[in-house]
Amino acid sequence: MASDETSNVSDVEKVAENKDYNPKLDFFSEQFDPLLALRTPNIVVPVINAKTYDNIYKYKSMVEGKPEQKKKPARPPEEAPIERRWLxxxxPIPSKKKRIDKNVFTRMERVVGPLEFLKKCREKRCRIKVWTRHSHDIRGYCIAYLVAFDKHWNLALEDVEExxxxxxRRKIPALDGARFDLKFRPKVLPPPIKIVETTNKTETCSRHVGQLLLRGEHVAFIVILPDVKK
Known part of the structure; x- marks a missing residue:
């Protein structure tokens, strides 16, 4: 009788164990669910010191027995960087560095082409005659000495006879220096203007200016007058 009772007790324990068994929590079962195992408390891992892998590729290579690729050692910082290989x-084509002129005076010494004409006039101290223009016609001319110029034909003149x-008839009266209001007296008065010739509609004026800056867009053409002083 005793043997029968012990066999019945062992059968009951086996049944109780089978009720608690879950194949999804069995690490060796085909139905193992890793997400469920992570959410279930008191789950004991069969191998505690098992190696972990960063990704599936490393785990697969371990299972298949493939050798793990060794990482290349990092280059020391003192080593020279790799130069790109060019055909x-x-x-690159070697070229000369452009010389940067710092001011107008250094640029005038290195001019070539049509501007060399102005360079000779400045060096030889020749008196030149510059015809000026306005929006639709020739305005007049200036007889003067050339002091400086640039590539835009801007001219700095001195001892100018304009x-x-x-x-x-003009919409705005010209400031000839004859009349000024007592409230407004400029510190520097414009040079006096002389009327040389008059017609029914126009009048020819002249004045002497010590220094004059003439913009290149107003220059029509230039002629050297070596023997003419005015």
Whole structure:
């Protein structure tokens, strides 16, 4: 009788164990669910010191017995960087560095082409005659000495004798220096203007200016007058 009772007790324990058994929590079962195992408390891992892998590729290579690739050692910082390999026709073309002129005076010494004419006038101290223009016609001319110029034909002149033509009737009266309001007296008065010739509609004026800056867009053409002083 005793043997029968012990066999019955062992059968009951086996049944109780089978009720608690869950194949999804069995690490060796085909139905094992890793997400459920993570959420279930008191789950004991069969191998506690098992090696972990960063990704599936490393785990697969371990299972299949493939050798793990060794990482290349990092280069020391003292080593020179790798230069890009270029074909001969892709190499940069050597060229001369452009000389940067700092001011107008250094640029005037290195001019070439039509501007050399102005350079000679400045060096030889020749008196030149510059015809000026306005929006639709020739305005007049200036007889002076050239002091400086640039590539835009802007001219710095001195000892200038300016002659130009203007209409008699003007919307804005010209400041000839004859009349000024007592409330407004400029510190520097404009040079006096002389009327050389008059017609029915226009009048030719002239004045002497010590220094004059003439913009290149107003220059029509230039002629050397070596023997003419005015």
């Amino acid at each position: 001969p026709h892709q190499l 002659v130009w033509t203007r209409p008699k």
